[in-house]
Amino acid sequence: MKKDMTKLGVTLMLFASLACxxxxxxxxxxxExxxxxxxxxxxxxxxxxFPQATAFDPIQDLVSPNPNFRFEAAYEVKSDMAPLGLAVKATGPSYGGNATLLVGIDLHRSVAGVRVMTLNDTPGLGMNASNPTYYVDKTKKMTFLGQFAGKFLTDPFEVKKDVVAITAATISSRSLTNIIKAAGNAAIAYMDQKAIAAPAEGDASAGDGAEANTQPQAGGK
Amino acid sequence: MKKLYSIFKQGIIFDNPLLMLMIGLCSAIAVTTNVSNGIGMGLAMTFVLLFSEVIISLFRKLIPTTIRIPIFIIVIAAFTTMVDLVMKAYFPDLSKSMGVFIPLIVVNCIIMGRVEAFASKQKLASVIADGLGMGLGYTWVLIAIAAVRELLGSGTLAGIQVMPASYQPILFFILPPGGFFVFSLFISLNIWLKKKMEASAKNKELVTKKEAA
Structure with a gap:
């Protein structure tokens, strides 16, 4: 019996090592x-x-106050030495495990835009956050993340109030909104601390070309 | 050769893993919201199934029966991880849209079932026929279900707009209940097809070989 067990163990180990x-x-x-x-x-x-940006300088000292959200990387966005804003690669919990978003904050303390880096939510539902042809507002052709472009961090960032949710994916909508809010607030705190501000003429507004959203917010359905 | 063809045909229609054996349904419902996902998932599955079956069949005399299940899982998991890595490296978009379902191939009962019931007892040639048959049987069903669901649920096929812009997509087909609905239609279609093929086979007085499945 004992001999048998050793033999089985060794066999299993051999298969496992081969697979490894x-x-x-x-x-x-x-x-690579x-x-x-x-x-x-x-x-x-x-x-x-940030289409006008010429340099993205990595910054190290942006830390998340909330352990649920991790900032994997952050960049100070510059155009010919003039600051344009901050970009934060933030990870936080969502419906299907951690989601990583890239959140851009411009000098006016508003969201320049949001991009999905990794998202593992339900295909066809929560994954619609990263679907460029899924519109939360069909008449305005506004995607879920597109609605954040130009949004000020002073807004409440509450799903179904000032944020339109993805149909049948309320948890994903809420989680992603929270990640954006956490990243945005941290970025603004950093900019305040380093005194990065918009020049007086305010020409540094970073546009979000693909998802330009100049119309007023639609509010909840 | 004829025997191999009949094993292959078993997987495609008579013993189709999804429509007749009714195993591995969760991934089939979950990823079939668009056609490209269906193709990707089907091919990834076929790859893992084929190679796991081949490896198990080659080593079948060296695998002690008492610990066969852990060994099967190691082999299947290794191939699944390979597919996942390769997809991430060379098909990042597809990998992104499939999300968690590629790693979940490990626990797909089709692979476990075929490895346990077929590959661990059969010779290499029939195992290759079975792996291809079952894998492609799974793939065609995924693509067919995905085509119906995507066309009615989003008005597109593989991401390309097919329906006129005035078409209002029926959300029902994208949601799981719609998946079950379309799926059940394909089950009845397959049973009808099977009966028809069996009848024609009898007419020609060809006895279909019944392989222990």
Whole structure:
């Protein structure tokens, strides 16, 4: 019996090590490409949020006051040395595990735009947050994240009040809204502390080209 | 060769994992909200199924029966993780839209079922036929269900607008109840197809080989 157990254990170990070894090979093989993809995605999103920006300087000392939200990276966005705003890569809990968003805050203390980095919510429901053709407001062609563009952090950020929810995905809508709010507030605190402010003429308004949302907010349904 | 073809056909229609064996349904309902997800999921599944079955079949004499299940899971999990990594590296968009369902292939009962019931007892050639048959059987059903659901539920096919702009999408088809509804229609279609094929086979007095499934 005892001999049997050792034999079984060794067999299992052999299979596991073989599987591990082959996984390690695939991982090493794909790692570079995966890192490149996520870096490309991040850079593309930063460019989308701040089209006029010429430099994104990483900043280290932006910490989250709430342990539920993590700021993986933050960038001071500049255009020829003049500040444009802050971009925060923030992770927080959502319906299907952690979601990572890139939140851009401009010098007027409003949201320049939001992009999804990773989201694992229900396909067809919560995942609609990252679907560019899913509109929470069809008449205005406004996507869920698009509605945050130009929104001031002084707003209450409450789903079904000043934020239109995704149909059948209230938890996702709420979670993502909270991540944006946490990232935004931290970014504003940072800008206040470092005295990064809009120049008097206020020409630094960062537009969100793809999801321009100049019309007034629709409010809850 | 004929035997292999009949094993392959078992998976596509007669013993279709989704429509006849009724296993692995959760992923089938969950990802079939658009066609590209259906194709991606189906092919990922076929890959994992085929290679897990091949490996298990090759090593079947070396696997002690008492610990066969943990070994199956290790093999299946390894292949699933490979698919996940490769998709993340080379098809980031698809990987993003499938989200958690690729890692969940590990616990898909089709793979476990086929490995346990078929691959652990059969020779390599029939195992390859079974893996391809079952995998493609799963894939065509996913694509078909996804096509119906996406067309009626979003008015698009693989993300391309098909229905006229005036068409108001029926949300019901995107939600799980609509999935079950479309799914049940395909089950009846498959039973009808199966009966018809069996009848024609009898007419030609060809006895369909019944393989222990």
């Amino acid at each position: 070894a082959s996984l390690a090979v695939v991982y090493a093989f794909t790692k 490409s995966i890192d490149k993809q996520s870096e490309m995605q991040l850079q593309a999103s930063l460019k989308e949020l």
